[in-house]
Amino acid sequence: MVAGAVLYVLAEMLLQRARSDAIGRGRALTGTRGPGDRLRMGMQLYVVAAEKTLARAFFEQEDWWERVESPSPDFLVADLDKAWDALRFVLARAREGDDPGAFIYAGGEDVGDDLGYGPARFFDATATAALASSVESIDDDAFDGAFDPAAMTSVYPMVWDEPRADLLEEHLDHFRRLKQVLVAARERGWSLSVAMT
Numbered sequence: 001m002v003a004g005a006v007l008y009v010l011a012e013m014l015l016q017r018a019r020s021d022a023i024g025r026g027r028a029l030t031g032t033r034g035p036g037d038r039l040r041m042g043m044q045l046y047v048v049a050a051e052k053t054l055a056r057a058f059f060e061q062e063d064w065w066e067r068v069e070s071p072s073p074d075f076l077v078a079d080l081d082k083a084w085d086a087l088r089f090v091l092a093r094a095r096e097g098d099d100p101g102a103f104i105y106a107g108g109e110d111v112g113d114d115l116g117y118g119p120a121r122f123f124d125a126t127a128t129a130a131l132a133s134s135v136e137s138i139d140d141d142a143f144d145g146a147f148d149p150a151a152m153t154s155v156y157p158m159v160w161d162e163p164r165a166d167l168l169e170e171h172l173d174h175f176r177r178l179k180q181v182l183v184a185a186r187e188r189g190w191s192l193s194v195a196m197t
Contacts, residue, residue: 043117045084047178048193049185050075059120059195060112078181083174085156091138093146100134120195132186135179143175
């Protein structure tokens with residue numbers, strides 16, 4: 001409980017710093033509010049697949065945070081919410097010797113302004129296809145077998161004392177959506193942008 005309070009305070013401090021930096025640059029900070037103009041707390045990760053030009057510029061649009069909540073035939077979104085760190089951890093365990101979820105943290109080309117935790121990262125269609133193939137090779141059973149809350153005590157967002165079945169269901173949903181977006185992007189020849197806010 002104390003760790004959760006500390007994370008909340010740190011997140012609020014980072015948000016305030018990002019707002020101050022954005023105001024100092026003469027810009028409004030985008031990506032801090034969600035549907036219904038609610039403030040979204042915590043480190044959230046969005047994976048957007050689209051045609052190259054749209055994918056590259058997606059997170060530079062003033063209304064990007066509204067667009068990720070609105071389905072469109074022009075782009076696909078995997079809103080990993082706060083499950084991003086757990087997904088990267090589990091994907092690495094599911095494919096020992098490989099880290100198919102490494103793109104969550106690194107890689108690609110930085111594009112646009114700092115969104116609070118750095119700029120969005122762009123992956124071209126070739127890189128996106130490789131990511132899709134790597135993640136697609138992991139099925140639900142492999143994900144389940146690699147999902148070990150007892151080994152995830154330092155994995156964000158530190159909720160691993162909750163019932164395993166509930167945690168697994170939530171994280172499997174995020175994993176399935178991520179896989180669906182990556183595979184669809186590969187099939188359409190689309191590119192990818194990844195942003196943490």
